[in-house]
Amino acid sequence: MLKQFKLYDLAKVLRSKNAGPFELTLDIMFDDETKYQLVKNAQIINKALISQLYKIPLADVYHVVFYDPALAIKITIKRPIASGNIGDTDIYGAQQHAPLMDILIPDSFAK
Numbered sequence: 001m002l003k004q005f006k007l008y009d010l011a012k013v014l015r016s017k018n019a020g021p022f023e024l025t026l027d028i029m030f031d032d033e034t035k036y037q038l039v040k041n042a043q044i045i046n047k048a049l050i051s052q053l054y055k056i057p058l059a060d061v062y063h064v065v066f067y068d069p070a071l072a073i074k075i076t077i078k079r080p081i082a083s084g085n086i087g088d089t090d091i092y093g094a095q096q097h098a099p100l101m102d103i104l105i106p107d108s109f110a111k
Helices: 033-042 047-054
Strands: 004-006 013-018 023-029 061-067 072-078 104-106
Touching: 033 072, 033 104, 047 061, 047 072
Parallel strands: none
Antiparallel strands: 004 104, 013 023, 023 072, 061 072
């Protein structure tokens, strides 16, 4: 059986924030290149997964960028409600990273 890790246990930082009033950015940062490469090489974090996790159309997932020099993944999505509009429950976008926490990453090096 293949061992799996929750993204929460691999990443040093999981956070979200506004990228202007109409977009959110989700940041996944690592303090260890092995963990970063494990997540990157698993090819699980992609636009389709983000669309599913956030229950948004695929077209509303603008970017999923793996930035090797910083050992980081940056995801940009459309906000479902513009920041500060009626119905917005997170004006700063700082509480939107939770769906990322339980993403399961298989350990390709497990024996």
